[in-house]
Amino acid sequence: MVVKLGIERLLDSDPGDVVRGRAGLICNQASVDRRFRHVADLMHHSKYFDLTTLFGPQHGIRGDVQDNMVETGHAKDPGTGLPVYSLYSETREPTEEMLAKVDTLVFDLQDVGCRVYTFIYTMANAMRACARSGKRFVVCDRPNPIGGVSVEGNVLEEGHESFVGQFPIPMRHGMTVGELARLFNEVFGIGCDLEIIGMEGWKRPSGYESTGCSWVMPSPNMPTVDTAFVFPGTVFFEGTGVSEGRGTTRPFEQIGAPYIDSEKLAAKMNADGLPGVYFRPVVFLPTFQKYGGSPCGGVFLHVTDRGTFKPVITGIALLASIMEMYPKEFAWKEPPYEYVYDRNPFDVIAGGVRIREMLESGKGHTEIEESWLAHLEGFEHVRGRYLAY
Secondary structure, eight states: OOOBBBHHHHHHHOOOOOSSSSEEEOOTOBOOOOOOOOHHHHHHHHOOOOEEEEEEEETTTTTTTTTOOOOOOOOOOOOOOOOOEEEESSSSSOOOTTTTTEEEEEEEEOSBBBTOTTTHHHHHHHHHHHHTOOOEEEEEEEOOOOOOOEEEEEEETTTBBBBBBBBSOEEEEOOHHHHHHHHHHHHHHOOOOEEOOOOOOOOOOGGGTTTTOOOOOSTOOOHHHHHHHHHHHHGGGGGGBEEEEEEEESSEEEEETTTTHHHHHHHHHHTTTOOOEEEEEEEOOSSSSTTTTTTEEEEEEEEEEEETHHHHHHHHHHHHHHHHHHHHTTOOOSBBBBOSSSSSHHHHHSSHHHHHHHHTOOHHHHHHHTTTTTHHHHHHHHHHGGOOO
């Protein structure tokens, strides 16, 4: 099966009324077609587009900026000579000045299928800016790399919105960016002039490797599709003093700290019988970030069955075990986190206080999973109206 991406469908013919007038493009280094040609170059050289402005999400338009760093300033793209505006800077939303030479804003970013990945909120913010200024917004759809069937995790609690969670959706949403754009636009009231360029040939259960598309890292710590599969669970560790493997070649797939006995932790986790995953004891040495230069004992998560693997509750179960085994050493991360300066970073990631409070009170992962099922069912009912594939 070969999937034809939304951007490929847009570029293969005269866009007609889809892209009206001057175009802006939200993209990064992963915004390529199946022949690895960058979308900005293709649009710039196409006779059908008047590309005037480029916009970059978190990590920059070339993906060279590390995690959670507020980027400053804007630049010029060396390939096209066009101005590049960062939407992870002093503003996370295009300003009127940035949109001055734009009539239609095109979005082409590879998402990873998790609520806390900021690209979908860059999309939402840009949609709001277009709604205010009367610009058209076009989303070129791409596959959800962890599939479009499974939905898992708690739904974000009201009052806990942030740049890693603007809307009440679960940690693993099981939607494409095009489907999310329609959901955001209609259910959450953005109300912009929205057009979705869908894919051809993508099926909801499809593994990314079967699409005919090659994986290009959408951010510095998302090196493989395997990383994307564990991310909705191990991203919780960003809100703790435990290393999520940043500073290694396999971030989010290995979790640890200098005080952890890897053999004991792995044995405990494997005894829990969590589906579709094996915990291998490891010792890793981060080159930067938490414990840079210090050996960390921990576990490597090997996903043995993607169909049954539940990343969110797996991450929660691992966190609960570390808290139980090392109550004196374990600590939550101190603020700030992703522009939020007055809240526990774990709560920002989790989208509320409930999970942390249950963990602190000694609740097990089964009880925590049961606590979100009713809200998850409500989301799935709404989600069903916006599935395009």
